[in-house]
Amino acid sequence: MTTRRNFLRNSLLSSTALLPGILKKGADQLSYGFKTTEAYKPLFVSTWNYGINANTRAWEVLQKTGSILDAVEEGVKVSEADPASRTVGIYGYPDREGIVTLDASIMKGDGDCGSVCFVRQVKHPVTLARKVMEKTPHVMLAGEGARQFAIAEGMPMEEEVLHPESRKAYEKWLKEAEYRPVINIENHDTIGMIGVDQNGTMAGTCTTSGLAYKMHGRVGDSPIIGAGLYVDNEVGAATATGMGETIIKICGSFLVVELMRQGRSPQEACEEAISRLIKKNEENIEDMQAGFIAINKEGEYGGYAVHPGFNFIIHHAGGSKNIDAKSHFNTSR
Ligand code: SD4
Numbered sequence: 001m002t003t004r005r006n007f008l009r010n011s012l013l014s015s016t017a018l019l020p021g022i023l024k025k026g027a028d029q030l031s032y033g034f035k036t037t038e039a040y041k042p043l044f045v046s047t048w049n050y051g052i053n054a055n056t057r058a059w060e061v062l063q064k065t066g067s068i069l070d071a072v073e074e075g076v077k078v079s080e081a082d083p084a085s086r087t088v089g090i091y092g093y094p095d096r097e098g099i100v101t102l103d104a105s106i107m108k109g110d111g112d113c114g115s116v117c118f119v120r121q122v123k124h125p126v127t128l129a130r131k132v133m134e135k136t137p138h139v140m141l142a143g144e145g146a147r148q149f150a151i152a153e154g155m156p157m158e159e160e161v162l163h164p165e166s167r168k169a170y171e172k173w174l175k176e177a178e179y180r181p182v183i184n185i186e187n188h189d190t191i192g193m194i195g196v197d198q199n200g201t202m203a204g205t206c207t208t209s210g211l212a213y214k215m216h217g218r219v220g221d222s223p224i225i226g227a228g229l230y231v232d233n234e235v236g237a238a239t240a241t242g243m244g245e246t247i248i249k250i251c252g253s254f255l256v257v258e259l260m261r262q263g264r265s266p267q268e269a270c271e272e273a274i275s276r277l278i279k280k281n282e283e284n285i286e287d288m289q290a291g292f293i294a295i296n297k298e299g300e301y302g303g304y305a306v307h308p309g310f311n312f313i314i315h316h317a318g319g320s321k322n323i324d325a326k327s328h329f330n331t332s333r
Contacts, residue, residue, distance in 0.1 A: 040316035041200065041299040042068075044075065046193040047241040047291065047312050049322045050085070054078045054191055055315035062197065069108055069130075069203040072193045076126050076205045079191040083163060087189035090123055091163040092209025094170050097216045098162065101143075102209055103223040104129045109202035109233030113139055115223035119146040121157040126207045128155060129223070139225065143217075173213050190222060192229060192239025192293065200297045204231045206239050220244025226254035235261045236297055238269070242290030242306070246281045256294045266294035267302030274304050274328050291325060304328070 042062055044055045058075030062068060080089035087093065094100045104125035105115035114133025116125050117140065128150050132141050141149055151157065162170060190208035206222045206229040214220075221227035221244035228244070230253035231237040238256035240247045247253075252273055259269035270292040278285055291305035293312045303312045303325040310325040 039299040042197045043295060043299045044193060044195040044315045045293050045295055045301050045312055047191055047293055048189050049311045049313060050189050051191050051313045052320055054193060055313050055320055058193060058195060059315050068195050068197040068201050072195050072203045072205045073106060073126055073130055075193050076191050076207050077124050080124050080207055085189055086166060087209055088191055088207055089209060090158050093166050093212035094162060095216050096213045098170055100209055103220055104207035105223045105225060105229045106130050106133060106205045107225060107229050107231040109231050113225045115140045115225060116146040117219040117223040118143040118217060121147060121160060122150050122155060123158050126205050190241045192241055194237035194239050194295050196295055196299055202231050202233055202237045204229050204237045204239055221247035224248060226251045228253060230254045230257045232257050236266060236295050238292055238294040240292050243288045246277050246288050246290050249280050250276050252292060256292050260296050265302060266296050266300050270294050270302045270304035274306055278306060278328060
């Protein structure tokens with residue numbers, strides 16, 4: 001019988017079997033989205049099906065420049081510039097004062113990294129994060145300092161006008177005035193992207209407008225190296241999405257990479273990190289969504305979430321696939 005799992009696995013394999021650069025594991029190890037997966041190099045994986053255009057762009061850039069770092073930066077810039085996105089970039093939902101503040105990070109597999117948090121008016125916070133990495137002796141710049149650095153670097157400042165959809169949602173929220181941060185399937189799209197090239201060199205990015213209606217000044221996991229993003233050429237890479245506070249508490253992305261270092265597959269590492277996250281956040285776990293995606297240097301991948309509804313996109317020489325992640329809890333809320 002053709003199960004969905006087999007169908008996806010077979011469709012990927014048949015479309016990629018003849019392409020160079022694709023490493024196939026033994027048939028006994030081919031379990032799609034479970035303990036181990038097929039391995040592909042180059043490979044990009046990004047959070048949420050929304051990332052499909054971002055991955056396509058990343059793939060194009062890698063083909064053109066050969067740079068995995070350029071690829072993961074240019075990829076997520078597609079989401080940052082998308083006026084339809086309510087949770088990435090300047091068109092996103094504001095905080096509870098009605099101001100959009102952005103968090104982003106970038107990391108190379110050799111350990112170089114940069115990030116910005118609580119920054120306003122910058123269309124491409126991931127590019128600013130890269131500038132922090134490449135042009136300063138620091139890793140992280142926050143708030144007005146980050147904005148001033150962007151101006152000094154010649155980055156244009158965007159007008160602070162809420163996107164009409166974001167304004168409408170904010171006004172509705174103001175009326176209900178209930179401050180209870182919940183990330184569920186309607187409130188996502190933070191994009192985290194991790195990629196590995198043909199030679200096993202890795203890089204990753206993560207960018208978000210964060211939690212809708214957060215307290216002014218609140219910073220999530222996305223710009224925190226080790227929480228929202230971690231990349232190590234010796235092992236693999238991971239990125240996170242969902243309720244940042246739960247992810248920060250377990251140094252989530254670093255944990256996933258360290259679990260892979262100890263021999264776990266990307267899938268197993270994501271599953272173990274989610275069970276750790278649940279243990280540390282038991283009280284509110286019903287209302288908390290969080291998910292991880294990971295790749296290792298062989299080009300295997302995995303993804304897992306607390307609740308159903310999380311999906312991710314893989315992109316390799318055979319094309320793009322949307323994968324519904326498995327989750328710890330099985331019933332949709
Ligand atoms: C945050 N992790 O700011 C981000 C939000 C997110 O899907 O990922 N939403 O906590």
